[in-house]
Each structure stands twice: as C-alpha cells, then as structure tokens.
Amino acid sequence: MNTPIIVAIVEDKDDIRQSLAILVNGADGFVCKQTYVNAEDALDDLTRYPVDVVLMDIDLPGMNGIECVRLLKPRHPDMQFMMCTIYDEEEKVFEALKAGANSFILKRSSPARLLDAIRELHDGGSPMSSSIARKVVGSFFNVPAPAEAERNTELDILTPREREILGRLSKGYSHKEVADELFVSPTTVRKHIFNIYEKLQVHTKVAAVNKYLNRTNL
Template sequence: MIRILLADDQTLVRQGIQTLLDLEEDLIVVGAAANGQQALAMVEQMQPDVVLMDVRMPVMDGVAATGEITKRWPHIGVIILTTFDDDEYVIEGLKAGARGYMLKDADSSEIVEAVRIVARGEALIQPSITRKVLAEFTRLAGGRAPATLPLAEPLTEREMDVLRGIATGQSNREIADQLCISEGTVKNHVSSLLAKLAVRDRTQAIIRARKLGLIE
C-alpha cells in the first residue's frame, strides 16, 4: 500500500481528494493536515510515502513545509498542488525539492498516477506547468531566454528519446513500453541525461532542456 498524507487548508478539497484516492486498492490516506506546520508533525509521526501538498495555507505554506520535509525525510515524495495563479510557488517548490507538480483541476486519474509515480521514486510535472515555469524564468530575465552553458557531452539519440518522454509526463514504465526497452534501461538513460544536464531531477531536466532548445 502507498501511504499518503494530504495537506490543504480547505476541508472540501481534502475530502474530495481522499474520496478519489480511497477508490484505489493500492492507495491509503493516513492523515490530513490543514497547514504546513500540521503536515510536518504528521509526516514525522506517520512517515507516509507521498505527501499531496497545497501551496497556499496558513501558519506555514506548502513551499516551506516541502523544504523541511525533503531536508529531514528525503525518501518521502512531495507533490505540490497548484493553480494557474501560483507560478511563483511552483518555482520556489522546485527549489524546495518537490518531486511532483499537479494542477488542482487535473483529472482524478492523473493525480492517482502521479502518486504512484512519485511513490516509485520518480518525478512528474505536468507539461503545462513546465511551460509556465519557463515563461516565468524568461520574464525574470527581462524577456530573454535565460543564458545557459552548452552541454559538455551531448545527449545520445536514445537519451533524447527518453527526455522527450519525460517532457510529456510519461513514467519510466511508459517510456520503456514506447521505446521497446526495459524499465531498467530507461532508468540508466535517465541517470545519464541528468548527469549530462547537471540537474538533480526530471523536472529540472525538462526546464534546462527547454532552455538549451533540445525540446519545445
């Protein structure tokens, strides 16, 4: 069973998400917090596999809570739930170490799959959010694409195939099926391309690859 903690200051949102997660046989909600401070205390006590974290909460917001969780319990995956108005929170959440970014209006099946992907140790970011993050970086750079150094070692053709799969939100398993290779081989390619791009996770890989013009 994948153990999940919900953190959202809106009771109806927490109840709605719990209802859809409870329909899945492999998922169980072990707790629900109304702010980041409560989430930290519950994470310490319950040690969930995944935390679904709202960003705008009283007492302690989701970004601050995410930073504490990833620092103290790096094995726990945090998925930030955001809205179209939360661009600055997504960028800060990226720095805080969240492994997933989902819009609150995502389909229930997308949220369920995101939980499973992050529980496996992978990362997931919706392509629409990636575009918004990159647009924000461009805005902060005065309308110019941020400067970035070229790669010391170019990506191989297969690594590019894997990168494109990551950029469309596919899991390792889905990429493996599409490319007719093993999931273990995909993991090796992911590790290699992360090293070449000099980033720590799949989300940052997408952003850097877009800056370099490797993907659209």
Template sequence: MSHSSEAPDAGAGSISVMLVEDDERVRSRFGRQIAAAQGLALACAVSSAGEALDWLAEHPVNVLLVDLGLPDRSGIEVIQACTRLQPACEIMVITMFGDEGTMMQAFTAGASGYLLKDGSEEDLAAHIHNLRNGGAPMSPIIARQLLRRLAPPTASGEARAADGVVPLSPKESEVLGLVARGFSYPEVGRLLGVSVNTVHTHARNIYGKLNVSSKTEAVYEARQLGWIKG
C-alpha cells in the same frame, strides 16, 4: 477545522500518502480518490502547515501531497521540513498557484511533482504512482514554464516572441481579462450582456489562438505576451 486519519492497515506494498489541503471539499475529494485507489493508503489528511509538521515529525510516509496556500504558513515550509525529516518521501504540490516564482520555490525546496487545480488532479492516483516510481508529474503549463526557463535566449535576449500568434479580438480580450480577474463564464456573460454559450465560443477561440486547453494556461500565455498585466 482539520480532518486527520490514520490508515487502519496500509497493507504490504501500499504507498502511504499524506494530504495537506485547507479546503475541506477538496481535501475530502482527494482523500476519497486516494483511499479508493489500488496500491495507495491515505495515512493522514490535515488542513494546516502546523498540523502537517507535527505529524511528519512522528510518522513515516511515502508520498506528501501539499497545497501551498495554507492558512497558517506557506506549504513551502512543509516541503522543506519533509525533505529534512523524511528524505525518502516523494513530494508533489497540488495548488492554484502556477507562477514561475512559486513553482521554482517548490522545486528548490524539494518537490518533484507540481499539479494545478484545473483538472490535472483528476488522475491523482496515477500521478502518485508515477511520482513514487521516479516520475515527475506536472501540469502542462508547469512543464512549459520549466522548458522556457531552461531554453537559451534568442538573439534579441527575449525568451520568446509573439510572432505568429493571432491577436485576440476586442471581445475576446474582454472575456480573457474578466476570466483573469477570477470571474466564471456565467458571470462574464452577465457583465458583458451576452449568453454563456457566446462566452464559451469566445473562450474556444482564445484557447485555439493561444494553443492552450485551460483557463489557467490561457491567462498565463496572455500575460507572457503582454496582453494582460499583473
């Protein structure tokens, strides 16, 4: 089920925004943030790539916010179509997918910003203004991946080494492994037979050792170090 709405009056100078997000709760939350922000106008909010492509073919818009995991086809196709149909439109991805391959596909297709749904979207209005003013808003983990991709290899031919990284304890490894499989902290606590406060303590230790600030970053760093497979 989609939700679509035309902005009744974008107002002179307002940035018109199209939102493509299949999760109804997320779409409503983002839509409220955009509609309430000064200088922004929600032009359209839809739940599928097909609806987005039909709308883009008929309506000009300043900014496109698009998820990648859409029910009918990839958000990458929406980005490609928008780039072709409306080359002046700025495009920002907001997604759960933070792997390097997906990220590079999005940027190659025409995206200029990339936010993960891990808290980076809390300042959504500011990110949209930044994007429209020539910036490239990115979650920290995405920016880090880009820097690593551009960095020259070391003498050993490796992009990075694990030297200097404090290893995780067996219990911390268990916690991180379960988090990587999608379990919440309360669920991890039940599976390991410990309190959720103990799980939070392990998580803080993991974050400190990996120098990260979110679950997504922790899992990514652990995979880069070979501590988690897949």
C-alpha cells in the same frame, strides 16, 4: 497487489481535502490515513510518522506548503512531495522546486490523472502538469541566475551588534559563552538579548532563534 502507497494530504479546504482522501482510499494500491488542514500540524506529524507521498497545497493559512516541504524534505529525503495548486504561478513553482518538491499538478487535473501521477511519483518519476513543465523547461533556455533567498525584514530592525549576538544564540551558546566570545560582560549580553526580545516580540531564546532563521511559524 503488494504494499499500498501511503499518502498524506495537506489541504485547508474541507471539501477538497475530503474528496482527495476519498479518491485515494477508494483506489486500489493507495491508502491515506493522514490528512492535515495546515502546514504546522503536517510538519509536526509527518516528521514523526513519514509517508510515501504527500499531496501538499501551496496556499495554506499560516505556514505555506513550500515552507513545509523545505523543512520536511531534509528530514525525510525519500518522502515525495506533490504540490497541488490552482494557478501555475511561476515564482512559486521554482521556489517549491528549490525547497525540494518533486512534482506539480494543477488542482483541475482529473482523478485518474492524479492517481497516475501519485503512482509515477512513487515510482521515481516527477509528473508535472505540462503548463508548469513549460516554465521549468523555459528557465533553461535563458540561463537564469539563481534568485537569492528572500530575507526576513524583521531582522532589519536589529542593530548589527544584536544580530551578532542572536547569531551566536542560534548556535546554542549561553549568555556567558557569548560574552566571552565578544569580550563584554554577561550583563551586557543579557541586556542586548532583552532588547532583541522586545523588538522581535518574543520571550524565549528558541522563539528568537526561530525568527532569526526565518522559521517564524513552525
């Protein structure tokens, strides 16, 4: 046995998370030292301390597992994400695939099957529960139009001008730089920003930009 497969678990339910950890740690060739009860913690920690395979629950309090994958995958393309779900909800599956998930299993899968799946995933496969695979396979038959991304309705309450300014803030511009670009006074920009903060219920640039970029609950 050479180096074990390093596994992380993101699952809010205590019993399930612990069972999974025990299963993984009890098997030869696997080790799991990183478990998380929510996506926020996982995102933060896994960015800094990547692992080989992440077992990610989809339905998490706060940020869901799919969002978490969407943020983590670009940072660590080699990290493999196995989505764990109770039901094979169609939309979720495709959403997760687009976010960069590599594998899908139903929680009712047997322990042996789960371990096999982790190994397969680590070896470059994409193990999937077959009912989920059916949905994916079926999507090819009817040439699906790539669904457009879900918008953030919060931004709708902003005026066009406010969105324009917020967009520039998201690039890291200062008040003055935005003002120069839009040919208005810095005071005006500040007033707009103040109004934006009120509408979005934030108090800092970074928080506002997070909402603008749909990263509301990092």
